[in-house]
Amino acid sequence: MTTRKISSKDRYVVPAVDQASQVLFYLSQAESSYISLTKICAKVGIHKSKAFSILHTLQRFGLVQRNVDGKGYALGPGLIGLSRRFLDNLSAPKLAEPLLEELAKKVRATAALGLVSGRNVFVAAKHEGDQLIGLTMRVGKRFPLTYGSHGKAIASFLPENELNDILKDKKLYFHGDPHRFDKDKLWKEIQLCRERWYAEDLEEMTPGLNAISAPVLGPNGRPIGYILVIGLATAEAVRQTGPLVAQAGKTLSRMIGARVD
16 A cells, blocks of 8 residues: 655645545545544555554544544544634534524523533534623533533433443543542432433532533434533522423434434
8 A cells, every 4th residue: 555645746745734634534525424444544545554643643632533442433523623713604503503592592501512522522512691600611622521411411321331431431520520429429310311311510510600411412322412501500590491401402413313202
């Protein structure tokens, strides 16, 4: 296998960047959700060791994500952070924006959409309503997968083997500081979230700050992200807002092809 040659007129092109760009564009056009390393090498024309290094580097920044079984690669939501200035200029509304805007206005808090990328999540879209508690959330911001209410919501709908694998991590942020993690408490929260489709964070991550998250499922029924409302003043406000967030999560899941009751 030979690496694609750069013509003399492209002497200012950096080969590694050129190859990484080819990998990204190939993943964006591929028919399968996840593409094997072998297929990527064949399409781009680079050796496996080189392709692996490129994919590993792109994965560090969330630009590429690896399948749970480690057998394939796909584009990662870190690309959203890079493109957010361009997306801000698009006239067509993004898929989640009407739902986020409605939520934010109803509950007077910040509503956001996050997407999963490996062991992290990225804020992909947001709407800040007439907030009772001042809070700004940046699109592209990265958080641990297990962070607070969104971690509980995602964990609640993962296949059992994937959830057990995550629970083996040394640092779990479901309840804030990893030293406060309570596995028995988490299992109760997971059961409750499966029943009502939302999970709570009652000042666990940040004192004085409450949040609710609902999972967003993809066509295969796996969590691909979450809808979050953050900045609620009281636990009572959380309980009243929960069903609204759950409905938004279900609606968005249906819009992208998930079968949700």
